[in-house]
Amino acid sequence: MKKLLSTLAALGLVATSTTGVVSCFETPVKKMELNSKNLDAWVKEQKFEYVGEFYFFDGVVGDKDEWPLLSNIIGYKIKNVISEMMFKSFEYPGNEVLNIRVSDDYKDFKEKINSEKPFKSGQEYKFKFDLKITNILGGETHEYKDIEFTFNQTKKIDRNEKLDSKTIHYMLSNYDRGYENDKGNPFSWKYQSSQKKLKSLIKEGKTEEAKALIKEELDLYSTEKSAFRLPYKEFYFTSEVNEFTTREIIDGTDFMKITFTATSTFYNLDGKTEDWESTWII
Numbered sequence: 001m002k003k004l005l006s007t008l009a010a011l012g013l014v015a016t017s018t019t020g021v022v023s024c025f026e027t028p029v030k031k032m033e034l035n036s037k038n039l040d041a042w043v044k045e046q047k048f049e050y051v052g053e054f055y056f057f058d059g060v061v062g063d064k065d066e067w068p069l070l071s072n073i074i075g076y077k078i079k080n081v082i083s084e085m086m087f088k089s090f091e092y093p094g095n096e097v098l099n100i101r102v103s104d105d106y107k108d109f110k111e112k113i114n115s116e117k118p119f120k121s122g123q124e125y126k127f128k129f130d131l132k133i134t135n136i137l138g139g140e141t142h143e144y145k146d147i148e149f150t151f152n153q154t155k156k157i158d159r160n161e162k163l164d165s166k167t168i169h170y171m172l173s174n175y176d177r178g179y180e181n182d183k184g185n186p187f188s189w190k191y192q193s194s195q196k197k198l199k200s201l202i203k204e205g206k207t208e209e210a211k212a213l214i215k216e217e218l219d220l221y222s223t224e225k226s227a228f229r230l231p232y233k234e235f236y237f238t239s240e241v242n243e244f245t246t247r248e249i250i251d252g253t254d255f256m257k258i259t260f261t262a263t264s265t266f267y268n269l270d271g272k273t274e275d276w277e278s279t280w281i282i
Helices: 036-045 067-089 106-112 165-172 196-203 207-222
Strands: 048-052 098-104 125-135 141-153 238-249 256-266 272-281
Touching (some): 036 141, 048 067, 067 125, 165 272, 196 256, 207 238, 207 256
Parallel strands (some): 048 141
Antiparallel strands (some): 098 125, 125 141, 238 256, 256 272
């Protein structure tokens, strides 16, 4: 069996993030061990923020359908920013599974974005969130409360104009529900604790059935009745899972790492398609 983390890309091969970080941990000479002492100091020193392009539409006064869903998306963005920052600073523990959870403060969010104060690009928002990092196998948990995250979408997206692939990519690479992440960054991998059926299908070699199950999971978030649906119908899509590029068992555990490629068709955007890749731990 392959070791999960035996051949991670060297630090120098990792693309520079758009995330701004101001601290003594910005460019560490050597990555730190992931333990309570180092994590406590690291969280205390960080400035968690995202300033750059994104895919939110500027809202309108009176909207009651879309703005509440933006809270979920902000939470996913916070998690993705933290995953990138942790990869720069920490060694991922070998033969281990981490679950990084971000809980955004909805009460705090709705004081800043609501039907009377719609989202505006170019405006700086500061949101509160809690962070919980759990070592699934070892059982150790690190929790941090009331952290501040700064968000500023610098470019306005015109809803009446044709949405390009770049804008679609911002959506796909941000969504935490199994969409695109970085195969080389284990902190970004999606921990799917509920996918026991999928694991069984893969072990039994039932590839097509496994693909269909992943497709079902992905398409759920373009379903109007889903609480986790995308905020904008323009981005609704259906997916086809193409192939698994890796199927590895994490040594000494029952966890499996899978990386798959998919093609998504955006049926409200004239059938535009996008190819992407994601890594899950199941």
